[in-house]
Amino acid sequence: MTAVATNTGAPVRAKRVLPGFTLSLGTTLLYMTFIVLIPVIALILKGAEIGPARFWAIVSSPRAVAAFQITLTAAVIATVFNALYGLLMAWVLVRYEFPGKRVLDALMDVPFALPTAVAGLSLTALFSANGWFGPVLAALGVEVVYTIWGIALAMAFTSVPFVVRTVQPVLEDMDPALEQAAVTLGARPWTIFTRVVFPAILPAWLAGCTTAFARSLGEFGAIVFIAGNLPFRTEIAALLAYIRLEEFDYNGAAAIALVLLAFALVLLLISNLLQFWASRYREAGR
Numbered sequence: 001m002t003a004v005a006t007n008t009g010a011p012v013r014a015k016r017v018l019p020g021f022t023l024s025l026g027t028t029l030l031y032m033t034f035i036v037l038i039p040v041i042a043l044i045l046k047g048a049e050i051g052p053a054r055f056w057a058i059v060s061s062p063r064a065v066a067a068f069q070i071t072l073t074a075a076v077i078a079t080v081f082n083a084l085y086g087l088l089m090a091w092v093l094v095r096y097e098f099p100g101k102r103v104l105d106a107l108m109d110v111p112f113a114l115p116t117a118v119a120g121l122s123l124t125a126l127f128s129a130n131g132w133f134g135p136v137l138a139a140l141g142v143e144v145v146y147t148i149w150g151i152a153l154a155m156a157f158t159s160v161p162f163v164v165r166t167v168q169p170v171l172e173d174m175d176p177a178l179e180q181a182a183v184t185l186g187a188r189p190w191t192i193f194t195r196v197v198f199p200a201i202l203p204a205w206l207a208g209c210t211t212a213f214a215r216s217l218g219e220f221g222a223i224v225f226i227a228g229n230l231p232f233r234t235e236i237a238a239l240l241a242y243i244r245l246e247e248f249d250y251n252g253a254a255a256i257a258l259v260l261l262a263f264a265l266v267l268l269l270i271s272n273l274l275q276f277w278a279s280r281y282r283e284a285g286r
Contacts, residue, residue: 020189043261046254058255068236068259074148074236075216078155083209086163087158093164094171108165111158116221123154124226146228151236155216162215166208170201203275210271214264 047055058064093105111119127144128134137144144150174197185255198205220238227234237256244252 023271024229031216039163043254043257049257050255052252055255055258058252062224063231063235064237064240064256066232067235067240067256070148070233070235071237071260072263074151074155075213077148077152077225078159078216079209080139081152081156082092082160082163082212083205086160086212086228087167088207089160090164090171094168108161111161116158116219117225120154120222120225123150123157123222127153127226145226146230146234148234150226150228151223151234154226155219158219158222159212159215162212163205163208166204166211167201170204171197174200183249206274207271210267210274214267217260217263217267 050058059068089108093101093108109283124131124133126134127137128152129138129145134145134203142149144153178196178200179192182196187195218238220236223236224239227236227239229235229239237260241253241256241260244250244256
């Protein structure tokens with residue numbers, strides 16, 4: 001608790017917003033234990049029962065390798081799109097005023113509220129051969145449904161809010177005096193963005209992109225309808241784990257899930273390291 005000195009010289013302790021430290025910390029740790037740690041530990045223990053040889057045989061099988069490759073490739077495509085589109089959308093929502101801005105801002109949260117299965121059905125209806133966009137794209141020689149592009153589309157739809165909502169508050173909190181100073185020094189708009197704005201939002205942007213990538217790796221409901229789930233072509237790792245569960249192959253499902261968990265943990269570590277590096281770089285430049 002922080003002590004604040006008054007005019008009389010007697011220190012006055014600032015009031016806490018939340019209850020005491022012990023109760024607050026205990027509640028958060030209890031939530032973390034039951035919601036996060038116990039399921040993760042159970043998955044790790046289940047995977048440990050398999051043994052290294054059996055584990056490697058499962059995750060290195062041709063079907064599993066193909067599923068991992070398809071999942072990673074589609075997630076990379078979706079993340080690259082979200083990195084650019086999410087940054088642009090955050091910029092538009094913060095820097096411009098136009099009719100319907102509040103509606104557009106609210107629509108950014110639709111992927112969070114919409115059930116992923118409904119999103120998958122909607123995307124399939126739009127991009128199928130008899131949908132709104134399918135015939136137009138087919139005339140151009142572009143197929144979306146039952147291809148990796150459909151998987152990437154579903155991943156991008158469900159993960160783009162992570163980039164927008166991470167970058168948006170940082171842009172809103174930026175001091176406009178920094179850009180005004182750059183203007184007075186004769187800097188052009190692109191120079192101002194690359195040398196003043198982007199370094200300030202870089203940690204948030206990296207965090208949003210990494211979270212979007214991790215979210216894409218774990219997506220399931222929005223993909224199963226638009227992908228077609230063809231082994232070695234459009235079968236993702238999460239679906240393969242689900243198939244192993246339906247076959248009562250719990251060891252196989254746990255092994256595939258452990259690989260996805262490892263990917264997610266590595267991404268979180270990379271995200272934290274990049275944010276730490278970007279913060280240190282920004283502080284060094286001041």
